[in-house]
Structure formats: C-alpha cells, structure tokens
Amino acid sequence: MAQDRVEAVERALTILNCFNQEQRELSLKQLAEKTGFYKSTILRLAGSLERYGYLLRQSDGIYRLGTALIGLGETAQRSFDVSLIVRPIIESLRDIYNESVAFYTRSGDQRICLYRANANRAIRHQLEEGRRLPLDKGAAGRVFLAYSNQPGPPYDLIREQGWYVSVGERDQEVSAIAVPVLDKKGSIIAVLSISGLVSHFNEERYPEYVESLKAKAQELAEQLATTPFPEFDSSL
Numbered sequence: 001m002a003q004d005r006v007e008a009v010e011r012a013l014t015i016l017n018c019f020n021q022e023q024r025e026l027s028l029k030q031l032a033e034k035t036g037f038y039k040s041t042i043l044r045l046a047g048s049l050e051r052y053g054y055l056l057r058q059s060d061g062i063y064r065l066g067t068a069l070i071g072l073g074e075t076a077q078r079s080f081d082v083s084l085i086v087r088p089i090i091e092s093l094r095d096i097y098n099e100s101v102a103f104y105t106r107s108g109d110q111r112i113c114l115y116r117a118n119a120n121r122a123i124r125h126q127l128e129e130g131r132r133l134p135l136d137k138g139a140a141g142r143v144f145l146a147y148s149n150q151p152g153p154p155y156d157l158i159r160e161q162g163w164y165v166s167v168g169e170r171d172q173e174v175s176a177i178a179v180p181v182l183d184k185k186g187s188i189i190a191v192l193s194i195s196g197l198v199s200h201f202n203e204e205r206y207p208e209y210v211e212s213l214k215a216k217a218q219e220l221a222e223q224l225a226t227t228p229f230p231e232f233d234s235s236l
Contacts, residue, residue, distance in 0.1 A: 012045045085223045090117040099196040104140045137170040139178035140191040147188035175201035179213040
C-alpha cells in the first residue's frame with residue numbers, strides 16, 4: 001500500500017533506524033550523513049521525536065534513542081510472541097548441522113536478524129539478534145530481493161530454484177544458504193538461513209541444507225499463518 005505513505009513519518013523513522021548496537025549515540029552531522037537529509041530537516045523531525053520520548057538530545061548535542069521505545073517494544077512483544085514458534089525450529093536446525101541458523105525479517109532496504117541460534121562451537125559465525133544488514137550482500141538479503149520482484153541475475157535463478165547460497169559476499173570468511181518463508185499467496189514474509197565459516201561449508205551438502213531449510217520454512221509458514229506477524233512493504 002505504497003500510496004498510503006506519509007513522507008514526514010518515513011523520514012522520522014529513517015532517523016530512528018540510524019541507531020544500532022554499534023552506534024547508540026549520533027551527532028547531527030552523523031545523522032545527516034547516514035540519512036542524506038538536510039540538518040534543518042533533522043532538527044525539525046528530531047524535535048517532534050524528542051517531544052514524544054522517542055529521541056533524546058543530550059547536553060552536548062548528541063542524540064540517542066528515548067525511553068518511549070522501550071514501552072513500545074514491550075507492548076509489541078506481549079502482542080504476539082513469534083519466538084515461541086521460530087526458536088524451536090531454528091534451534092532444531094542448529095542442532096542437526098551445528099551451524100548458525102537465523103530468521104530474518106525485512107525493514108525497508110535492510111534485513112533484520114530477528115531470531116538466531118548460534119552454532120555450539122568456539123569458532124563460528126556469530127551475529128546478534130536485532131542486527132540490521134544490507135539486502136544486496138549475503139544469501140538472506142538476496143532472497144528478499146528476489147521475492148520482491150528484483151529483476152535480472154541472480155534473482156531470476158533464486159526464484160526458479162527457491163534458494164540461494166553466498167560465499168564471502170558480506171564477510172569473506174562466511175558462507176550462507178537461505179530460503180524464503182512464503183505465505184499462502186506466495187508472498188515472502190521472512191527468510192530462513194544457515195550460515196558458517198567458508199571452511200565448514202561443503203558444496204556436496206547444499207542439497208541437504210536446502211531440503212532441511214525448505215521443510216522448516218514450510219513448517220514456519222503454516223504456523224505463522226495463524227499468528228499475528230508484522231508485514232513489510234517490499235516497495236520500500
């Protein structure tokens with residue numbers, strides 16, 4: 001429903017999305033660089049976000065997220081607990097292959113690692129839940145783009161075969177293989193992936209990974225069909 005968008009709201013949300021685990025505090029200059037907005041625009045939007053507690057401007061002029069987001073996060077978690085469905089499934093895959101397994105959702109032009117089951121080994125592909133990553137690098141991101149009607153290779157092939165494997169795309173030491181989680185209409189709602197160090201991934205096991213991932217993705221789709229789940233706008 002892209003026609004129902006409000007530009008000012010989207011810009012305000014873009015400012016909030018600049019903050020992450022690595023950058024919990026940002027200056028006006030940094031926000032301008034990350035968003036591409038004029039500083040005057042950021043100041044105007046930040047003023048409204050501050051008023052409602054979503055953003056806090058410190059005495060030194062540095063911004064950080066406000067406490068109002070904590071309440072929203074807690075309310076959202078209580079509204080639906082998708083983790084009760086997702087975690088057992090990703091943990092079962094992790095236990096079978098002893099590789100890291102992730103469940104991604106999409107937010108605009110990024111993917112979010114919503115749930116994660118890390119491999120039970122000292123040397124592994126480690127990623128924190130809540131981490132935002134690009135769509136144009138890595139198996140999960142490519143799958144999101146493919147099922148959002150991105151044209152050309154490799155997206156045509158992804159739609160044809162229903163999976164994608166990346167080797168060193170986002171991190172030169174990491175490989176990943178991913179499949180879409182589709183609703184009854186065939187629209188993508190999430191991505192399920194197995195990832196690990198390049199040295200652990202054997203091409204001969206790709207069919208096995210794909211078969212397991214597709215089976216679990218179907219299981220997730222069936223269970224999520226009866227559970228409130230946030231949708232993303234693939235047109236963003």
